[in-house]
Amino acid sequence: xxxxxxxxxxxxxxxxxxxxxxxxxxxxxxxxxxxxxxxxxxxxxxxxxxxxxxxxxxxxxxxxxxxxxxxxxxxxxxxxxxxxxxxxxxxxxxxxxxxxxxxxxxxxxxxxxxxxxxxxxxxxxxxxxxxxxxxxxxxxxxxxxxxxxxxxxxxxxxxxxxxxxxxxxxxxxxxxxx
Amino acid sequence: xxxxxxxxxxxxxxxxxxxxxxxxxxxxxxxxxxxxxxxxxxxxxxxxxxxxxxxxxxxxxxxxxxxxxxxxxxxxxxxxxxxxxxxxxxxxxxxxxxxxxxxxxxxxxxxxxxxxxxxxxxxxxxxxxxxxxxxxxxxxxxxxxxxxxxxxxxxxxxxxxxxxxxxxxxxxxxxxxxxxxxxxxxxxxxxxxxxxxxxxxxxxxxxxxxxxxxxxxxxxxxxxxxxxxxxxxxxxxxxxxxxxxxxxxxxxxxxxxxxxxxxxxxxxxxxxxxxxxxxxxxxxxxxxxxxxxxxxxxxxxxxxxxxxxxxxxxxxxxxxxxxxxxxxxxxxxxxxxxxxxxxxxxxxxxxxxxxxxxxxxxxxxxxxxxxxxxxxxxxxxxxxxxxxxxxxxxxxxxxxxxxxxxxxxxxxxxxxxxxxxxxxxxxxxxxxxxxxxxxxxxxxxxxxxx
Numbered sequence: 001x002x003x004x005x006x007x008x009x010x011x012x013x014x015x016x017x018x019x020x021x022x023x024x025x026x027x028x029x030x031x032x033x034x035x036x037x038x039x040x041x042x043x044x045x046x047x048x049x050x051x052x053x054x055x056x057x058x059x060x061x062x063x064x065x066x067x068x069x070x071x072x073x074x075x076x077x078x079x080x081x082x083x084x085x086x087x088x089x090x091x092x093x094x095x096x097x098x099x100x101x102x103x104x105x106x107x108x109x110x111x112x113x114x115x116x117x118x119x120x121x122x123x124x125x126x127x128x129x130x131x132x133x134x135x136x137x138x139x140x141x142x143x144x145x146x147x148x149x150x151x152x153x154x155x156x157x158x159x160x161x162x163x164x165x166x167x168x169x170x171x172x173x174x175x176x177x178x
Numbered sequence: 179x180x181x182x183x184x185x186x187x188x189x190x191x192x193x194x195x196x197x198x199x200x201x202x203x204x205x206x207x208x209x210x211x212x213x214x215x216x217x218x219x220x221x222x223x224x225x226x227x228x229x230x231x232x233x234x235x236x237x238x239x240x241x242x243x244x245x246x247x248x249x250x251x252x253x254x255x256x257x258x259x260x261x262x263x264x265x266x267x268x269x270x271x272x273x274x275x276x277x278x279x280x281x282x283x284x285x286x287x288x289x290x291x292x293x294x295x296x297x298x299x300x301x302x303x304x305x306x307x308x309x310x311x312x313x314x315x316x317x318x319x320x321x322x323x324x325x326x327x328x329x330x331x332x333x334x335x336x337x338x339x340x341x342x343x344x345x346x347x348x349x350x351x352x353x354x355x356x357x358x359x360x361x362x363x364x365x366x367x368x369x370x371x372x373x374x375x376x377x378x379x380x381x382x383x384x385x386x387x388x389x390x391x392x393x394x395x396x397x398x399x400x401x402x403x404x405x406x407x408x409x410x411x412x413x414x415x416x417x418x419x420x421x422x423x424x425x426x427x428x429x430x431x432x433x434x435x436x437x438x439x440x441x442x443x444x445x446x447x448x449x450x451x452x453x454x455x456x457x458x459x460x461x462x463x464x465x466x467x468x469x470x471x472x473x474x475x476x477x478x479x480x481x482x483x484x485x486x487x488x489x490x491x492x493x494x495x496x497x498x499x500x501x502x503x504x505x506x507x508x509x510x511x512x513x514x515x516x517x518x519x520x521x522x523x524x525x526x527x528x529x530x531x532x533x534x535x536x537x538x539x540x541x542x543x544x545x546x547x548x549x550x551x552x553x554x555x556x557x558x559x560x561x562x563x564x565x566x567x568x569x570x571x572x573x574x575x576x577x578x579x580x581x582x583x584x585x586x587x588x589x590x591x592x593x594x595x596x597x598x599x600x601x602x603x604x605x606x607x608x609x610x611x612x613x614x615x616x617x618x619x620x621x622x623x624x625x626x627x628x
Contacts, residue, residue, distance in 0.1 A: 006510070010456055013514055026292055027266035030354055030373040031404045031423055031463075032519055038459040039513070046456065 007047035014040040207611035209598055213277035213285065216602040219247055219609055220287055221616055222272025226256040228289055230300065230340075231618075245607075247618050251300060251340040256291040268293050274359050278381070281365070286345070288368060292355040295370055297346035297381065303339045307331040351377050351387045358408045364415040371408035371420060378432075390438050391420060391430065406521075407467045414473065417442075421478060425462035427487065445476070445487050447494045457509045457518060465521035470530040471603075477533055479524040482506060484535050486547065499545045499552065502537045504575055504587045517592050525601045525608075536596025539585065540612045541571060557596060557610045557617040568619065 014036045021028055021036075204225030211220050219231040232250035259268040269292055278286040284301040309331045314320050354373035361368045369378050369390070376391035391408075395401055403424040411417035416432045428441035449458065461481035468477045475496070476487040482503055485495035501522075505512060512518040517538070524535040536542045537554070545552045554571045561569060574584045598611040606621035 007456070010510070010513070017516070025267050026269035026271075026355070027261075027264070031406065034401060034404055034423060035460045035463065035519065039456055042456050042459065 003050045004047050007043040007050070010043040011040050011047070014043070201614050205614040207598060207614060207616060208271050209273060209275050210600040210609045210611045210616070211275045211277060211287075212600050212602055212609065213287075214279050214603060216604055216607065218250065218277070218285060219600070219618070220275045220277065220289075221609075221611065222255065222275050222289055223614075224269075224271040226254055226258070226270030226272060226291065228253055228255045228272060228275065228287075228298070231616075245620065251342055253298070253342040255289045255296060255298065256294065259293070261293075273356060276359050276361050276368070278361055279365055288359055288361065290356050290359050290370065293349070293352055295348040295356070295359055295379075296344050297348075298342055299345045300340065300342050303341055304335060304337075305333040306336045308334045346381065346384050348379055348384050348387070351379075354404075357406060360409045360418070362410045362415050363413055367415075369408060369410065369418060371405050373404040376405065376408055376418075376420060376438075388436070390432065390436070392437065392439060406464050409467055409469055412469050412471060412473045419467055419469065419476060421464035421467040423463040424459070425464055425480060427464070427467060427476060427478065429489065443489070443492050445492045445495075447485075455509065457513055460513070460518050461509065466523040468524060468526060470526050471528060472530055475530065477524050477526055479522050479535055481518060481520075481522075484524050484533055484545065486533065497547060499533070499543075501535055501543055502573070504573055508587070512592070515592060517595070520595055521597060522595075523598050525599050527601050527606070528604045534599055534601060534608065536599050536610070538592050538595050539573075539590040540594040540596060541573075542596045542599060542610055555619075557612045557615075557619075559615075562617060562619075 018033060018036050021032060202225075204223060204227075206224045207221050208224055209220075209222040212218070213220070217233050219233075221229050221231075223229075229252045230250045231247040233245055233247050236245050255272055256270040258270045260266070261268055271291055272289050273292065274288075274290050276288045278288070278297075280286075284299050287298050287300065289296055289298060308315070309329050311325060311329060311331075312320055348370070352370065352372040352375070354375070356370050356372045358371040359368060360371075366382075367378055367380050369376055370387075371377075371391075374392065374394040375389055377387040378390045379387045391405070393403070393405065403422045403426075406421045406423055408418060408420035411419070417429060418432070418438075419427055419429050421427050425446070427445035429443040429445070430438035431442045432438060434440070434442065449462070464478045464480050466477075466479045469475070470477065474489060476489065478485045478487065478495075479501075482501060482505060484499045484501055486497040486499075488496045509518060522536050524533060526533055531548055532544055532546050534542060534544045540557045541554050542557060543552060543554050554573065555568045556571050569583070572581065572584045573590070574580050574586055580586065594613065596610055596612055600609045602608070608619050610617040610619065
């Protein structure tokens with residue numbers, strides 16, 4: 001789909017820019033990083049909305065009970081920051097479904113999540129990454145930015161190949177390094 | 179507004195060889211500012227230098243060379259620095275220059291890079307004392323035995339020398355990058371704004387400043403907007419405005435509270451849902467805000483438009499001007515080549531009847547608020563022969579009907595951007611910074627503003 005490819009391209013470009021801004025003279029530009037993060041979120045939302053629409057249409061065609069879009073897990077940690085930017089880009093059927101799953105997700109964690117590592121303050125990382133990882137502290141460290149963007153990159157690759165994407169990646173952390 | 183604009187010779191004080199396209203990055207002009215009388219014009223560049231131009235007094239013998247600007251002084255304002263704690267280099271690029279109103283023979287200006295603001299004194303010396311008793315003309319100590327009488331040193335005229343000295347250094351007050359400075363109308367205080375905070379300084383006190391706005395969230399992950407520009411009201415010393423990356427303006431009153439996190443007025447235009455795109459947030463970010471000279475209006479610039487707001491109406495702008503709407507369909511490419519992050523400034527003319535802002539391809543635009551007419555002009559060597567009249571330019575959509583001399587959107591040179599412009603406070607003289615060149619245009623036919 002055109003929207004998904006464009007959204008993906010935009011996300012990849014945003015990541016590239018965030019990466020290269022690390023080595024820019026004068027240090028990380030907060031404003032620019034924030035805008036890039038917003039574009040990435042915007043593209044990601046459109047991407048998933050488009051994915052959901054495709055899946056919903058496919059399900060409709062098959063006339064079988066609709067499957068849970070596993071992408072709904074993405075919405076776990078988006079809540080407040082997302083609504084504050086006022087993004088409402090999904091088509092209504094997908095949106096309704098998403099809201100329903102949101103309510104479900106906001107209740108006690110589902111069994112699938114218990115099997116993962118206990119989450120502390122550190123960012124949630126997908127399962128396929130090796131256990132040994134750089135420290136993910138909430139500090140002003142450029143390393144955090146790298147890791148967050150790398151994780152997101154991996155997540156994006158993963159979602160296109162593997163059926164069930166892992167836990168959501170909090171994109172906001174991309175700018176927390178400042 | 180008459181468009182017969184004369185163009186005096188372009189002032190290239192950088193030694194840029196016209197035959198080469200090579201531009202030294204340090205020479206790129208990063209800020210332009212007239213002083214309060216318009217007699218002086220200061221420019222700052224990426225290399226941390228400030229160049230001040232002075233307008234020549236009009237002479238009757240050569241009527242056509244009257245009022246031209248020549249280099250008055252050049253000095254190094256900021257040097258590159260290194261923050262050892264964060265392992266970050268601090269750029270020497272001058273982000274803003276603001277003049278203080280003149281109170282004695284000397285001129286004062288504030289210049290800032292990303293972290294440090296400096297107050298500079300610019301003074302003239304045109305006399306020097308001669309006839310010392312103990313020293314000779316070259317300054318060597320005289321042989322005491324040759325001194326037979328006592329003389330009083332006399333002030334003799336000398337070639338004009340412009341001396342610039344740093345009077346104050348306001349440092350270590352900003353964690354984030356300073357984007358604006360603004361002198362208060364009380365002539366005693368000024369403010370400096372970075373991405374998340376605004377500080378109030380007294381011009382005489384360098385070791386402390388008051389934080390008056392702080393929008394840093396407790397958790398940086400909740401960050402949704404940053405401060406992009408700030409300015410004091412021209413007449414009311416308690417009022418100031420700051421713009422945000424979300425496209426909002428906040429007017430704050432310092433009498434209400436010590437910390438002005440709560441605004442007095444919030445100026446925001448509801449977003450048009452039909453115009454939503456991936457890049458809506460980026461293009462709605464306000465890159466510059468300027469009070470009108472009257473203090474009644476605000477002028478803001480975002481990526482595609484310039485807007486005039488009435489201080490008495492918060493719900494929407496009074497006027498919206500499309501600067502280069504033909505770029506709306508090209509946002510994706512502009513995002514990829516980084517142009518979408520360009521921060522254009524805007525300016526009022528002295529009577530607040532015309533607004534001006536820059537664009538790409540070395541074009542700049544002027545909008546007459548009364549007649550609703552607008553014009554696109556180009557700042558380039560080819561079109562700016564001395565005393566040539568600037569020809570209005572037109573950009574046509576790709577594939578559209580093209581007149582002679584029109585330029586198509588696809589042929590625009592996006593590396594030639596006019597981000598910084600300034601308008602003389604009382605006359606129709608404008609200063610346009612085009613990369614490393616400064617152009618000064620004067621409207622000789624309509625020198626008085628109306």
